[in-house]
Amino acid sequence: MTLKQLSRNEFREYLSRPEFRDSYTGLSGVHSELGIRILDVGEDGVTMSFSPTASMAGSVSTNSCDLGPVATVMDSAMGMSVMLSLEEFSSIATLELRTDWIENPRANCEISVRTKVDTVVEDLIFVQAEAWQEGSVTPFCRGTARFMLTRGEGNLSKVIMNAAKEQEFPDERGSV
Amino acid sequence: MTDYRSLINKIPYAQYHGIVCQEAVSGIQFILQADERFIGNPMIRAFHGGVINGLLGCSMRLTTMHAQNLEYPPELISITTTFLRSAKIENDLFSSAKINRTGRRVVSVSADVWQRRDGEELILVAQATASLKILENKSA
Numbered sequence A: 001m002t003l004k005q006l007s008r009n010e011f012r013e014y015l016s017r018p019e020f021r022d023s024y025t026g027l028s029g030v031h032s033e034l035g036i037r038i039l040d041v042g043e044d045g046v047t048m049s050f051s052p053t054a055s056m057a058g059s060v061s062t063n064s065c066d067l068g069p070v071a072t073v074m075d076s077a078m079g080m081s082v083m084l085s086l087e088e089f090s091s092i093a094t095l096e097l098r099t100d101w102i103e104n105p106r107a108n109c110e111i112s113v114r115t116k117v118d119t120v121v122e123d124l125i126f127v128q129a130e131a132w133q134e135g136s137v138t139p140f141c142r143g144t145a146r147f148m149l150t151r152g153e154g155n156l157s158k159v160i161m162n163a164a165k166e167q168e169f170p171d172e173r174g175s176v
Numbered sequence B: 001m002t003d004y005r006s007l008i009n010k011i012p013y014a015q016y017h018g019i020v021c022q023e024a025v026s027g028i029q030f031i032l033q034a035d036e037r038f039i040g041n042p043m044i045r046a047f048h049g050g051v052i053n054g055l056l057g058c059s060m061r062l063t064t065m066h067a068q069n070l071e072y073p074p075e076l077i078s079i080t081t082t083f084l085r086s087a088k089i090e091n092d093l094f095s096s097a098k099i100n101r102t103g104r105r106v107v108s109v110s111a112d113v114w115q116r117r118d119g120e121e122l123i124l125v126a127q128a129t130a131s132l133k134i135l136e137n138k139s140a
Helices: A008-016 A018-024 A029-034 A067-085 A155-166 B004-008 B012-016 B049-068
Strands: A037-041 A046-050 A092-101 A111-121 A124-133 A141-149 B020-024 B027-032 B039-041 B075-083 B093-102 B106-116 B122-133
Touching (some): A008 A018, A037 A067, A067 A092, A067 A111, A067 A141, B027 B049, B049 B106, B049 B122
Antiparallel strands (some): A092 A141, B075 B122
16 A cells, blocks of 8 residues: 555544654654654644753753754644645645744743644645743744645655554555 | 854854854855754655754854854844755755844844755755844943
């Protein structure tokens, strides 16, 4: 079975599994380094989190987390929500990412990012994201991104599919 | 002579990622050395977009701090990054920033990231523009 044959619901169900969530953290160098965790996989978006360390601070004057780790989690979370929104799987590329910083995040406090697919126009997908910390009413950072479908089955989707095969993901057709 | 190490030390994230800076014809150049831990997509073995974003942010904030003689790097208000091509993990990334306009409280900056491929000339990987907020007095 190829990834393109996996239905969106099956894919979402797979991403919701604890074993996939556990393996996602080790999926790439950056994910491992930041310890990115999937908290929720919804209809049109995902929620991920990570725990910033002192070495991820953006300034010695504030010790709050730098742009880099937050943008990394936003990009990963937005990319996954794009894949969840597609009727047919495709590789994707980030064209543009904008982040607006409302305030500095608190130091040593977990950061969560939730995403929402905004609009799909042919091969272009517009996505929104918010980053916030526990105890805060408003997000400290908002992000918007544009993704392009590159119409391949490769890249990250292939990695996810390989992981799914290893865990013998069953489908309705009885194959793996 | 400028002590660029003290500049990098103002941003722990830059220090942690081993970003170094050197003087170039166009100003200060920041270098992020290739490392497997920066991989975002294991299939194409490319730098994660967030890591590139982080390099651009450091480049813009530290260039502004240096040019404005600030004690600490300015804070980010917004940053827009355009990704032009994937950056292969095998080669280092280079970045430099340019101050477009300096106000009393806000500075407009742009920056580029390049990569050298197969011994060829540097090719552009990403571009960004940002607004930065100056918070404090200039250093002595």
